[in-house]
Amino acid sequence: MSPFAEARVDLDVISANVAALRERAPGSHVMGVVKADGYGHGILPAARAALAGGATWLGTAFVEEALVLRRAGIRVPVLAWIIPPGAPLAAAIAADIDIGVSSRWVVDELVTAAEEAGRPARVHLKADTGLNRGGITAGEWPAVVEAAARAEAAGLLRVTGLFSHFACADEPGHPSIAAQLGAFHEALEHADKAGLRPEVRHLANSAATLTLPEAHFDLVRPGIASYGFSPIPGLPGTGLRPAMTLSAGIAVVKRVPEGSGVSYGHRYVTDRPTTLALVPLGYGDGVPRAATNVGPVFVGGRRRTVSGTVCMDQFVVDVGDDAVEPGEPAVLFGPGDDGEPTAQDWADVLGTISYEIVTCVGQRVPRTYLGAQAADPDAGEGTALVEGAGA
Ligand SMILES: Cc1ncc(COP(=O)(O)O)c(C=O)c1O
Known part of the structure; x- marks a missing residue:
């Protein structure tokens, strides 16, 4: 985990x-x-x-x-x-x-x-x-x-x-x-x-x-x-709000020179000296590999893009010359209040639907709960299906 x-x-x-x-x-x-x-x-x-x-x-x-x-x-x-x-x-x-x-x-x-x-x-x-x-x-x-x-x-x-x-x-x-x-x-x-x-x-x-x-x-x-998602994206006046925020603390920050190939296959190459931030979430956690070079991520107060191949447990974001520290949150999606992407944004760039983005968040990612129902002692059992359900 x-x-x-x-x-x-x-x-x-x-x-x-x-x-x-x-x-x-x-x-x-x-x-x-x-x-x-x-x-x-x-x-x-x-x-x-x-x-x-x-x-x-x-x-x-x-x-x-x-x-x-x-x-x-x-x-x-x-x-x-x-x-x-x-x-x-x-x-x-x-x-x-x-x-x-x-x-x-x-x-x-x-x-x-x-x-x-x-x-x-x-x-x-x-x-x-x-x-x-x-x-x-x-x-x-x-x-x-x-x-x-x-x-x-x-x-x-x-x-x-x-x-x-x-x-x-x-x-x-x-x-x-x-x-x-x-x-x-x-x-x-x-x-x-x-x-x-x-x-x-x-x-x-x-x-x-x-x-x-x-x-x-x-x-x-x-x-x-x-x-919190409309199945008809853009439908006005639904009053719906996304309930899930997926984030991870940045694990590694490093400076690299211009021309550095990033992640498997070097599918992203830096065009200047820059800072790379490693986000410890990958396709093993439900971040689609198809998000390579297109997935939106909010880091250091700005929306950025996955840089290079999404791996099983991690991906990298080029944050330019911005000061980013290990432990700082990278928000993949949330309600969008602070400028972070939504699961609908992920769905749009990946040609899929919000359903798939939220449902595929892996069991390795701990669910934490806010709100009145979170006070219930059982409310944190987000992995209940591990008990043997067939879905
Ligand atoms: C029979 C049935 N009813 C309701 C739903 C809920 O659909 P939606 O998430 O589009 O509201 C589903 C989802 O697939 C379903 O199979």
Whole structure:
């Protein structure tokens, strides 16, 4: 674990983001999406911060992640929506975890697991309305709905939710948005006719929570927006603020002459006598190697650029003639208040999305927490997934 590096997470900011999203969807529940270790922020602290901000549900990709929440004593409804063969369905039923169903075989396995458990499984049927990823196709929907309704009548399963997921909600006006909304309404109508009475119908990710009130239904599922990023970069008036600041103390400072090749491959060559600062973070910590010569870094009160190849554990920044000392912080990204880059800035130069930048911050980087939820003794367990979750 690098003693110099830190991913500082302001949990009050996550709570405030969730509260702002809740205002966007009045009348709907908010599910805090905390998969992938809370998008890198720490699953338990992120979950508690989301709940403090008004979320009443939590969402994960895998049952194992949901079990981490339960083991920590979190009792609100939790939905896990990727169920590979071998997923611990009996444990999910015992822990009252809602299961997202994308295939008929999951209904059958849940029925068996529920018989063994002696209690019904809680199920959200997921309609594939056009993403063509997870979800039940329109062709298979009637058969799965009938099977679920039969299992419900037998007391082995309770359909607590019906849901779907957008393909292009981050491109307002994209024709697939209206098509998916229409297909979701058809799926709901069919389920209603079959007698299903779910507690929640849900479709909206962050982008739809922010821009599509007609997609809010009974519950919205914002992930990235809770952590402070708009999935539609530049969307005005979101009131969102990034919660994570990634920084490291400079480890080495040295003067080098003009013409010095820097880092592996000498992909950066100094054009004058200059000072180089070594930042002890690398691709082993989630700093993409593609940030070589382009990643923005805030050092010594100014925004600069990664100089040369990003290595596994370190990279170098040319700071010119500025006085920089070992131990001084290099800030890779934060909320941007003091001129430091944001994770969105990193995403922009790397041709990716803010999601990937924050989620990929490695487990070697200690998470530290600020805010009211940080006072909780368990709030610092940012590495909870190491306990054995499958994400
Ligand atoms: C089913 C589902 N709902 C909600 C989300 C949250 O999406 P976002 O982070 O874009 O809000 C995801 C993320 O991939 C998802 O898979």
